[in-house]
Amino acid sequence: MTRPPCVMQKLWLYLYFPSLQLDTLLQQSSDTDIHKQAYIIFDEAKNQTCQLNEAAYQAGIRLGMGLGTASMLKADLQVIPYQENITQNRLNSIAQNLYLATSDICFFSHNGLLLRVHNMLNLYGDLVTYWQHIKHILLTQNVHFHYATGHSPLAAKLLAVKAWDRITDSKIHIEQAMSKCTLQHTELSPKSIQKLNRIGIHDVKGLLKLPLADIAKRFEIDIVTYIGRLTAELSHPVNFFHPKPYFNQIIELLFDVQSIQILQKPLLQLLAKLELFLKERDLLTQSLKVYLSQREHNPIKLEVNSQQGEYLAKHWEELLFLKLENISLESPIFAIQLLAPTTYVRRPDKQDLFAGKQGLLSPLQLRSILQAKLGKKAILTPQLANDYRPERTTLLNQTNTKAAADFPLFALRPSFLLTPPQPLQEKVHLASGPERIETGWWDSEFIIRDYFIAYNALGQWYWIFKTPHNKWYLHGVFS
Amino acid sequence: MHPTIRYLKNKNLLWQANHAYHDTQNELHTGYQELDNALQGGFPEHGVIDIRSPLGIGELRLLLPSILLRQQQNTTELTTLIAPPMDINAEMWAEFGLSIERIMLIRPNSERDVLWSAEQSLKSGCCHSVVIWHSSLSVAQTKRLQLAAEKGHCLLFIIREPKQEQISLPVSLGLQLSPDKAGVNARITKRKGAFSKKAFTVNMHHYWPEICQPRQSNVLTFPLRASQVG
Numbered sequence: 001m002t003r004p005p006c007v008m009q010k011l012w013l014y015l016y017f018p019s020l021q022l023d024t025l026l027q028q029s030s031d032t033d034i035h036k037q038a039y040i041i042f043d044e045a046k047n048q049t050c051q052l053n054e055a056a057y058q059a060g061i062r063l064g065m066g067l068g069t070a071s072m073l074k075a076d077l078q079v080i081p082y083q084e085n086i087t088q089n090r091l092n093s094i095a096q097n098l099y100l101a102t103s104d105i106c107f108f109s110h111n112g113l114l115l116r117v118h119n120m121l122n123l124y125g126d127l128v129t130y131w132q133h134i135k136h137i138l139l140t141q142n143v144h145f146h147y148a149t150g151h152s153p154l155a156a157k158l159l160a161v162k163a164w165d166r167i168t169d170s171k172i173h174i175e176q177a178m179s180k181c182t183l184q185h186t187e188l189s190p191k192s193i194q195k196l197n198r199i200g201i202h203d204v205k206g207l208l209k210l211p212l213a214d215i216a217k218r219f220e221i222d223i224v225t226y227i228g229r230l231t232a233e234l235s236h237p238v239n240f241f242h243p244k245p246y247f248n249q250i251i252e253l254l255f256d257v258q259s260i261q262i263l264q265k266p267l268l269q270l271l272a273k274l275e276l277f278l279k280e281r282d283l284l285t286q287s288l289k290v291y292l293s294q295r296e297h298n299p300i301k302l303e304v305n306s307q308q309g310e311y312l313a314k315h316w317e318e319l320l321f322l323k324l325e326n327i328s329l330e331s332p333i334f335a336i337q338l339l340a341p342t343t344y345v346r347r348p349d350k351q352d353l354f355a356g357k358q359g360l361l362s363p364l365q366l367r368s369i370l371q372a373k374l375g376k377k378a379i380l381t382p383q384l385a386n387d388y389r390p391e392r393t394t395l396l397n398q399t400n401t402k403a404a405a406d407f408p409l410f411a412l413r414p415s416f417l418l419t420p421p422q423p424l425q426e427k428v429h430l431a432s433g434p435e436r437i438e439t440g441w442w443d444s445e446f447i448i449r450d451y452f453i454a455y456n457a458l459g460q461w462y463w464i465f466k467t468p469h470n471k472w473y474l475h476g477v478f479s
Numbered sequence: 480m481h482p483t484i485r486y487l488k489n490k491n492l493l494w495q496a497n498h499a500y501h502d503t504q505n506e507l508h509t510g511y512q513e514l515d516n517a518l519q520g521g522f523p524e525h526g527v528i529d530i531r532s533p534l535g536i537g538e539l540r541l542l543l544p545s546i547l548l549r550q551q552q553n554t555t556e557l558t559t560l561i562a563p564p565m566d567i568n569a570e571m572w573a574e575f576g577l578s579i580e581r582i583m584l585i586r587p588n589s590e591r592d593v594l595w596s597a598e599q600s601l602k603s604g605c606c607h608s609v610v611i612w613h614s615s616l617s618v619a620q621t622k623r624l625q626l627a628a629e630k631g632h633c634l635l636f637i638i639r640e641p642k643q644e645q646i647s648l649p650v651s652l653g654l655q656l657s658p659d660k661a662g663v664n665a666r667i668t669k670r671k672g673a674f675s676k677k678a679f680t681v682n683m684h685h686y687w688p689e690i691c692q693p694r695q696s697n698v699l700t701f702p703l704r705a706s707q708v709g
Contacts (some may be wrong), residue, residue: 022682038706052496136601360631363583370585370596380584382569394569396584409574412689415539416565432689451688458656461690476568478690479539 011127011169012116014156015138016146017094019051020087020111023143025252028266034254038074042067043082050082080252086335087111089250094141095241100280101133106153112160114153114238114413131167150174152232156223158185158204179205180286186230192223204230223366247277247285247340256295256332260324263292263333267320270338271313283343288316290338296331304372307365307400308475309344316366316465322372333471366377367400388439388476389447412453414463414476424464424472428454434466437452451479483651507628510544518652519668521545526651527625529616531641534564536658537683537690539610541665542636543575544686546608549634550577553607559600561585561611564592594620601627610636619707621648639688660692 017023021041026034030198038059041051049065059074064236071077086111095105095113104116117130124130127149138145147163150156151171155178159166164177181204183193196219201207212233216224222284228234249270257263279352286309292300304319361369370379380396386407387393394417410433440446449465456462463476487493500531506520515521522528522545531540546558558581560567569579583606585596593613600606601624609628616637628635641655653669661681668678684691 017542035692137538165502343703347550360607363555363605366557366600366603366605367598374585374587374592374596380586382567382572382579382584384569384573384579390570391566392616400580409570411574412687413568413571415568415571416535416563417568419566429692431692455692458533458536460533461537477535477565478537478687479535 009118010151011117011149011155011384013117013149015113016160017111017143018387019144020090022051022053024086024090028254032293037078039078040070040083068291086250093249096243097137099243101137106238108157127169139445151239152229154230161185175365181395188226189225223227245343247274249273250337252335256334258329258332266336271316274338274340275311275313278311278467283341284311284346285343288340292333293335294331295334300327306368308362318370319372342385353380363406388437391417398433401439413478417478418475421473422472425455428456429463430454503692507545507548513679513681514666517676517679523651525628527628527635529648529650530636530638530654530656532638532656536656537663538638538656540683541663541681547576553630553679556605556607557581557583557607559583559585559609563596564589564612597624598627601633602631604631606633608634612638614639618648618650621650625649
């Protein structure tokens with residue numbers, strides 16, 4: 001017995017985010033009063049309003065309005081210039097989060113995401129369960145969204161932009177909804193719409209009645225392609241998104257900030273998002289970059305490193321605030337970007353649960369805290385080098401090293417060395433010696449020295465040497 | 480003994496000065512017999528030890544055996560050296576038996592950062608011993624370091640010149656060192672729960688026979704080491 005071939009009906013879900021930049025801005029404040037204030041995002045290039053909040057809508061402001069009209073309708077209107085990168089960045093982070101629930105995501109336009117649904121139904125069983133998962137993720141993102149399903153990417157987009165807000169796989173319902181759309185909702189150019197109007201077509205219903213071959217005879221190829229793709233008669237290739245293994249988020253501040261203390265709150269929000277991002281993917285990161293955009297000066301770049309990979313916001317908070325103590329702001333800050341450029345999968349620490357006292361920090365964490373405040377050059381680990389010249393025996397590393405010395409060590413070496421050796425200027429008694437060190441003939445620092453252990457009248461123990469020219473130097477102190 | 484006194488003693492109601500606060504279990508041998516005797520056991524397990532000593536008389540060598548012991552007992556923890564007066568010579572530490580990869584050297588730029596890094600290291604719980612070279616300390620700063628050391632079960636050695644101000648700091652142990660032919664002369668200036676005694680000499684001859692001044696004798700020692708030519 002053969003199974004009947006399963007014809008998978010194609011289904012796409014389009015998510016439309018009408019006010020990404022505004023949502024990103026306003027979610028910084030948990031204060032509810034902020035939503036009573038009218039805000040618009042204004043596109044300076046097109047000279048029109050491109051995003052607005054509920055209060056602005058109530059005042060009569062609509063999308064596409066000019067600045068003059070909008071400000072006449074509402075006197076205390078807050079106008080914020082449109083910034084493509086903030087919208088992009090937010091869309092990217094939404095896609096990153098959606099990727100945890102659905103595999104095929106496409107950046108279909110600058111304010112919308114297209115999800116391929118039909119191949120995910122095998123996992124989720126039915127459309128309702130799938131949508132519940134997607135919706136749950138979207139609700140945690142604190143953004144406004146509209147959605148719709150369609151049998152082609154463009155159909156889903158058309159309905160979502162029209163704010164249909166329904167999830168269905170019924171072809172009849174979708175076609176009914178589509179036929180109610182006017183041509184202004186479609187992506188056709190104003191010129192093409194005008195042409196179609198002239199022959200009496202004003203909505204999608206009329207457009208779909210025409211056979212595709214007839215349209216091709218009378219109109220340009222872009223109308224044909226659009227209609228073909230809308231009805232899924234022509235295939236519509238899309239590029240799917242691959243999640244980046246790093247975290248990058250920009251927030252624009254509600255108001256310019258001049259004090260480091262006030263800056264801490266938005267930074268904490270970013271760190272909390274980073275923690276969630278890393279925790280959900282079981283990742284750790286060892287370094288964070290923070291860019292503070294200043295109003296009139298170049299952005300301040302901060303880099304915070306942790307020797308041990310971390311994801312917890314509270315660890316990064318401690319390191320970052322130590323770093324912030326050392327900077328001063330030249331002009332007010334208007335945006336913050338947090339970037340975790342490299343991440344890696346967490347490996348569990350193998351620690352004995354019962355091995356005595358458990359420290360609060362690991363040595364690597366302590367090292368990171370010290371480095372954040374004092375700088376990398378101040379924290380050193382000694383290492384031995386195989387050289388007979390005493391000043392070359394000790395190397396100081398900025399990183400933690402593990403190499404053990406496997407060459408013979410000499411007894412009777414001082415605990416401290418003077419660099420460079422100082423001429424001996426006091427009377428000393430020799431206690432032991434000499435020990436001749438004659439080495440370094442292979443490089444420029446050839447030495448012949450006779451070392452003695454000596455003490456002075458105050459009882460201090462010195463390590464001194466005599467050169468072949470009978471000059472005496474103090475090289476070390478036996479503390 | 481009078482029956483009343485015996486009764487009170489059995490009830491633990493009577494306190495005698497020789498039963499002062501003294502927890503032998505928590506003390507680590509210093510590696511020097513004379514010092515162990517004077518301290519009735521050794522250095523405290525954690526706390527602040529204030530050492531006043533001129534540079535180069537053996538003040539660090541006095542601490543080395545106990546640092547080595549602490550390092551062997553705490554195999555994952557660090558020894559932290561903060562603001563040493565000169566460059567440290569790792570060969571001497573390694574030759575004494577310490578694993579130098581578990582030594583962390585901190586060279587802060589300012590005096591304030593010295594105390595800050597000491598406090599961080601002490602309370603981190605991942606350092607067993609911290610040695611700082613620092614000149615001036617106030618009572619409040621010392622108390623803070625003491626609390627941090629107790630939190631992180633860490634031992635802090637503060638090494639400073641003897642001539643500085645003579646206020647009594649709230650440390651666990653205060654030692655004053657002076658040079659001696661056989662090693663160092665030590666006097667306990669302060670000790671929690673005990674009385675200071677007269678000065679004594681710590682003999683370092685068995686660790687470093689060459690770094691001891693010769694006694695008056697007419698025996699010539701045979702040269703220990705031939706010259707090394709590399």
